[in-house]
Amino acid sequence: MKILITGGAGFIGSAVARAVIGKSVDQILILDKLTYAGNLASLRPVADSPLFAFLxxxxxxxxxxxxxxxxxxxxxVMHLAAESHVDRSIDGPTAFIETNVVGTFVMLRAALDYWRRLDRARARAFRFMHISTDEV
Structure with a gap:
């Protein structure tokens, strides 16, 4: 299986990536902007795995x-990328709207376009999971 994880350099996303690579043969692609919440060091334990890719x-x-x-x-798709932390949302709400609303819309639209091109069996099996904190 191939799993695309957004926000995969964050606290939760990197834990998911480490767990998937440590317990399965699934391939993962981490897609992360590397903002204040992303830390490539959290992916270091899996960075050399042939199952791991980063974008x-x-x-x-x-x-x-x-x-x-x-x-x-x-x-x-495990969509975990999000702006979080209530204090940050008060100081800079624009980033929250862009990432949490516009970014999620971009992900959903891309997933739908991709899904429409899949053969029937792959389309039936395809999953998009949006995983987020209560702050989002």
Whole structure:
């Protein structure tokens, strides 16, 4: 199985990546913008695995997201990328709207476009999971 994880350099996403690579033969592609919440060091334990790939990209970048879908051909999307922390949302709400609303829309649109091109069996099995904190 191929799993695309957005926000995969963050606290939760990196834990998911480490667990998947440590307990399965599934391939993962981490797509992360590497903002204040992303830390490549958290992925160091799996960085040398042939099952691991990393793409530094913004989920608001529709071209980069579409290319990730096309190149990686995921079976599952785990969308964890988000702006969080209430204090940050008060100080800079624009980033929250862009990432959490626009970015999620870009991801959903890219997933739908990709899904429509899949054969019937792969389309039936494809999953898009949006996983987030209560702050989002």
């Amino acid at each position: 530094q990209a913004d989920i608001c970048d529709a071209v980069a997201v579409a290319r990730a879908f096309e190149d990686f051909q995921p079976d599952v």
